[in-house]
Amino acid sequence: MGQRPTILDVAKRAGVSKSTVSLVLQGNKTVKETTRQAVRQAMADIGYVYNRSAATLRSSSSGLIGLVINDLRNPFFTEFAALFQMELAKNGFATVLANSDEDPDLQTRMISSLVEHGVSGFIVSPSYGAEQDALAVLEASNTPTLQVFRALDAGDRKFPFVAPDYEKGGRLATEHLLEMGCKRIAFLGGLDGRPVTEERMSGYLAVLSEAGMEPVVLTGQATRSFGKSMAADLQAKHPDVDGVLCFNDLVALGVLAACPELGVRVGTDLRVVGFDDIEDCRDSYPSLTSVSCNIPDFAKSTAAQILGWIKDGKRPALTARSPVQLIKRASSGP
Template sequence: MKRTRTTVIDIARAAGVSKSTVSLVLQGSPLVNEATRAKVSAVIRELGYVYNRSAANLRQAKSGIVGIVVNDLTNSFFAELAVGMDMVVQSAGYVQFLANTGESVDRQREVIASMREHGIAGLILSPARGTQISDLKPLIDSGIPVVLVVRNLPGAKVSSLLSDNYAGTLQAVEHLVGLGHRRIAFMGGYADTAVFEERVRGYRDALMRAGLPSGDDFIFNSAPSRAGGVAVVEKMLLRAERPTAAVCFNDAVAFGVCDGLRAARMEPGVDFGVVGFDDVIEAKTAVPALTTVSVDPQGMGQRAAQLLLKQINSERAEPEAQLLSVRLVVRESSGIGKNVRNREEHA
């Protein structure tokens, strides 16, 4: 009777761990704790499994798969980003392997390990909060090209594609100042991300240029989501002195801010100016249509995929950093400045 070959799945089942964890152990990854490594190694010995590294490398070299890992696929920005990437990788003969981490670093490690097991040719990653450079080390050491998109990891020796977050909020605040607003808030976003820091820096510098206070009292943190936007409006309404307009961390927050304002019987674009960031497809058709900083998510996805393919097709590709320009798209939600002074006096 012919003996069935032991597989990684057999080891995972016997050790009570995921297939990705077994792969990490086989690759000698430092991401696995010692107790788990010992348990998996014991099962490997017991079942007599032999890791064919040459075959694994061969699978990877011939791979037609590109990995794409994003931190929040519930945000339509990332869905549009992924569509742009798919347009490019598909036309180049690759298949997109898409995963969402939901801002979990542990989940991110698992999906990246799984992608490596499937032999991806390269990876585009929008890192989850708390991602460290060490999390990318197994990829870098194995020679798999990596492109960071939306969020950067300073010091990581990989390519990156980012939008000009600083210039975007600078333009947004200057627009609101030009409409007569003097109390302008920044709403939404996690304070421990580089994107937040860059956008808030643009917000503060624009206020300073206009001779206005730094805005520290009007920075409202929340999840970068529609629900987060509703929550920050509730916080704002508790203030004795309220802003009359806001630059939002992204369009999702801006939509939530509009919802929160309506719940408080305030009309976006009339009683309160709202500016978003991203210019997702819904921004143009929202009521009121959303004034926002246009990043062109699909175009950004296309550029990221093109950069990755360039890395894949180059034998010795040097890390490349690209900063994409942005522009303010003025629509109805920021208002036209009418009666701004009167609103400020009664806010």
């Protein structure tokens, strides 16, 4: 007896992607009628039968949670993923981890695959771009989905979203730099136009406006290499800058690494504050002042929310912010 046809066979026959077949099977209205007909015809041609009741059973009782992260190379997300997985394990659930690597097409494919495997819920820290593709798959799957750190649907929210209070963090950091006597404060890192960049920058801009000071904004990749290049750039083009708030700790650690070669004394000539408070902040030299997002508590709360939704039908609030605090260390002064 030959093997039963699969969804991949249907996709190949119809000349479409696996995720498109999934959308047709789930009755999603975003698929063009011509594509829908082609998929239905392919199903008939090869004798594929969709077992909807089995799919529903899988999704409601699999005990699997899909965790889709935009960049697992960043220690901030790695710390969150590890802590979240351990919280789920305590409650008898397993985590299926996927790294989209800031690739929206890969993100959509991975979400589609996880839907096919019948995950009971999703936690998604999304990659930017092609948001509607990922949203369409998630909507069609009718799977409890919680967005963290970033949101696919910034306007008309379809899925609950929880993130640290980025605006408050930027405010705390900038106020601290002013208290330490900084006269010219720059914001480094984060890509232009990204909501998460604008949010982390918003507190900084508000405090400088209140103080009657002009901002110095130098956006770019949120990486150590960008931070290292910006340290030299500041010395050459903005020598009056004596304080920096970085988009994240990676940028800040890059600044710290570059300063000795440039003859810049961190904590005296230049006061540096990061954002996220990853573990490396405590072990850097000098130790890095950072806005803590309290990832252990955030992971525990996120796990509780998705499990409450799956087990008890308690849908989280559409938007929520978790508290942040400034952890002062040597990089911003004595």
